[in-house]
Amino acid sequence: MPTPEPTPGRLNPWRYIGGGLVIVTGAIVLIPFFALSNYSFPAADDFCYAQNFIAENSFLALWRHSLNWSGRYFSYLLQGSYPNWFGLFESYRFIAPVLLVLTYAAALALVSQLLGSRSSWFLKGVLALAFLLAYLLGMPEPASGFYWMAGAFTYQVGNIILLVVLAMCVKSLSGESDTGRYSFAFFGLAIVAGAGTNETTMLVIFGIMHIATLLAWILRKRLTPWAWLLSLTYICFLIVYFSPGNESRVAAFPNAHDISYALARCLYFGSVLMIQWLEQPLFWVYLALLFIASVFALPAHSLRIPLWLILVMLAGTLALPFVALFPAWWSMGGPAPERTINVIYFLFLLSASCAVILSAMKVGSYPAFGKDGMGGRVSFVVLCICFSFLCLTNPTYTRARADWNEFADGYRETWELRLEMLGAQNPEQDFALPALPRNLPETIHFVDIKPDPKDWRNECFANFVGARSVRTVIE
Amino acid sequence: MSAKVVNAIIFIVTLAAVIITLFLRPAERINLQVFWQTSDLDMTEKATVFRSVTLDDTEQTLEVNLQGRGVLRLRIDLAHSGEEFTEIRISNARIEGMQEGKPASVEIPPIWYCFNCSLVIEGNTLRIRSDLEDPYILSERIPYMNVDTLRFEVSGVR
Numbered sequence: 001m002p003t004p005e006p007t008p009g010r011l012n013p014w015r016y017i018g019g020g021l022v023i024v025t026g027a028i029v030l031i032p033f034f035a036l037s038n039y040s041f042p043a044a045d046d047f048c049y050a051q052n053f054i055a056e057n058s059f060l061a062l063w064r065h066s067l068n069w070s071g072r073y074f075s076y077l078l079q080g081s082y083p084n085w086f087g088l089f090e091s092y093r094f095i096a097p098v099l100l101v102l103t104y105a106a107a108l109a110l111v112s113q114l115l116g117s118r119s120s121w122f123l124k125g126v127l128a129l130a131f132l133l134a135y136l137l138g139m140p141e142p143a144s145g146f147y148w149m150a151g152a153f154t155y156q157v158g159n160i161i162l163l164v165v166l167a168m169c170v171k172s173l174s175g176e177s178d179t180g181r182y183s184f185a186f187f188g189l190a191i192v193a194g195a196g197t198n199e200t201t202m203l204v205i206f207g208i209m210h211i212a213t214l215l216a217w218i219l220r221k222r223l224t225p226w227a228w229l230l231s232l233t234y235i236c237f238l239i240v241y242f243s244p245g246n247e248s249r250v251a252a253f254p255n256a257h258d259i260s261y262a263l264a265r266c267l268y269f270g271s272v273l274m275i276q277w278l279e280q281p282l283f284w285v286y287l288a289l290l291f292i293a294s295v296f297a298l299p300a301h302s303l304r305i306p307l308w309l310i311l312v313m314l315a316g317t318l319a320l321p322f323v324a325l326f327p328a329w330w331s332m333g334g335p336a337p338e339r340t341i342n343v344i345y346f347l348f349l350l351s352a353s354c355a356v357i358l359s360a361m362k363v364g365s366y367p368a369f370g371k372d373g374m375g376g377r378v379s380f381v382v383l384c385i386c387f388s389f390l391c392l393t394n395p396t397y398t399r400a401r402a403d404w405n406e407f408a409d410g411y412r413e414t415w416e417l418r419l420e421m422l423g424a425q426n427p428e429q430d431f432a433l434p435a436l437p438r439n440l441p442e443t444i445h446f447v448d449i450k451p452d453p454k455d456w457r458n459e460c461f462a463n464f465v466g467a468r469s470v471r472t473v474i475e
Numbered sequence: 476m477s478a479k480v481v482n483a484i485i486f487i488v489t490l491a492a493v494i495i496t497l498f499l500r501p502a503e504r505i506n507l508q509v510f511w512q513t514s515d516l517d518m519t520e521k522a523t524v525f526r527s528v529t530l531d532d533t534e535q536t537l538e539v540n541l542q543g544r545g546v547l548r549l550r551i552d553l554a555h556s557g558e559e560f561t562e563i564r565i566s567n568a569r570i571e572g573m574q575e576g577k578p579a580s581v582e583i584p585p586i587w588y589c590f591n592c593s594l595v596i597e598g599n600t601l602r603i604r605s606d607l608e609d610p611y612i613l614s615e616r617i618p619y620m621n622v623d624t625l626r627f628e629v630s631g632v633r
Contacts, residue, residue, distance in 0.1 A: 281500070282500075284492065284495050285492045292489070376482075379489040382493060383489060
């Protein structure tokens with residue numbers, strides 16, 4: 001007797017129970033991260049960029065930045081404009097929540113495109129949430145990823161746009177009819193914005209657009225829009241890569257552009273990162289959940305995913321920590337900062353997720369597979385329980401909760417005292433501001449001004465608030 | 476691949492996830508912020524995260540030996556630490572001192588996940604030994620100087 005064809009995406013109570021558990025866990029885990037955004041304050045580059053955009057015309061400031069430091073035009077434009085549009089201190093607390101929501105929305109867009117329109121929206125929503133949690137709880141430093149404006153606009157915005165670009169690629173390549181011109185216009189804008197956020201994202205978009213164009217040719221899609229998009233990608237690449245400021249930046253790092261050194265360090269630190277990430281139980285359980293849930297969510301089509309494609313994707317995932325470190329070591333001659341490692345972890349997680357979804361497609365493409373079998377349902381619920389348990393016991397979440405409950409109030413009180421002192425007196429003088437408490441909310445704190453008024457961070461802060469100088473003192 | 480095989484894959488994946496959840500513990504990073512001055516040998520700042528680690532600063536010694544290609548040796552004795560680390564990481568390190576008769580300071584690049592560092596806990600003594608023989612990291616960054624102050628943060632991954 002033939003196995004009845006399951007209705008794609010149809011949910012039964014088991015799936016609601018498992019998915020509901022992940023949603024409740026997500027809400028619990030995200031609460032402290034959202035709450036902590038109320039306690040975040042600007043730091044370091046935030047003041048410099050805001051001041052640059054106050055001091056002169058936005059485009060002139062952008063041009064000067066390109067000449068003197070780097071060609072990251074889009075992130076710099078955001079960093080300089082946001083404080084002037086909304087107020088640096090007044091609107092700082094909105095950055096992290098908006099980026100968390102946008103990350104979720106972009107992940108949902110990609111998952112939706114990968115699993116197809118016939119799949120259950122409920123499961124797609126659960127998987128996008130699981131991706132967000134796996135990233136947030138596995139990333140090396142949430143502070144510079146979401147809470148520090150300069151880091152968030154340079155790196156997390158790049159991550160979000162990358163998800164959008166990938167979703168657009170899948171949509172354009174998998175659709176039966178050619179994508180409309182408005183979609184391609186949006187696609188083009190996403191490429192321009194994403195390539196201008198940071199070098200790592202720019203290189204990834206550069207690679208993706210080549211692969212996508214090749215696939216468009218293989219799949220006999222209309223090539224004209226792809227040629228335009230690829231040309232646009234090249235233009236953005238050239239703007240960023242040949243920005244005159246890159247030379248100045250290289251000069252600031254003594255070991256920059258030493259090929260053998262950069263390769264040796266990438267090999268060593270890539271292995272360090274790989275071991276660290278593969279040791280995280282949340283990473284593995286997330287992938288297991290993604291696999292089973294994708295099998296459930298996929299429609300019962302007969303799309304044949306070749307094994308070599310899955311193997312290439314897996315190999316690419318394993319190579320990522322090594323390859324993605326190279327731009328930092330090459331350009332700076334030193335270890336990449338944590339905010340860059342955040343991006344590399346994001347790419348690693350994204351690549352692993354895509355490999356798992358492809359594997360699920362291969363398994364799910366066999367019509368004999370009883371997707372609605374009891375074993376599958378139990379597996380899904382068990383994996384949801386494991387995932388939720390690991391999220392709720394994760395050190396990053398525990399730390400965020402402790403920061404919120406114990407350290408955030410004192411941190412904010414000190415900052416408010418500083419601002420009160422700056423506002424109450426004639427600004428054009430030397431200020432001795434109270435140092436931050438010893439126990440800092442590490443989830444949100446990136447860096448502070450120093451006791452030395454000549455430190456560049458202090459000078460930027462002083463310029464921004466109109467003081468002659470600022471320094472910290474321990475009271 | 477039959478339905479039985481696919482069901483077996485699902486079973487194995489689920490079983491592996493359960494085993495991972497039960498037996499694989501996430502790495503826990505413990506930060507110890509240390510401020511050390513040669514002048515008074517006082518550990519004036521300490522902070523702990525993730526776990527409540529009480530560090531009594533009754534005794535601490537530190538050796539800084541910036542020889543030639545930049546060898547940095549740290550030995551920090553922290554009483555009652557009671558912690559065992561498998562990896563350490565030294566970050567936000569800054570050396571302040573005198574160089575050619577003038578005040579000078581150098582920021583030490585982050586020493587990532589210092590697998591080659593030896594870490595020994597003997598009784599109430601936590602010893603961190605970091606032999607940084609990588610000429611690329613330190614040789615050009617840390618010139619010879621008479622060191623007055625060394626500040627750094629140590630992260631131990633358990």
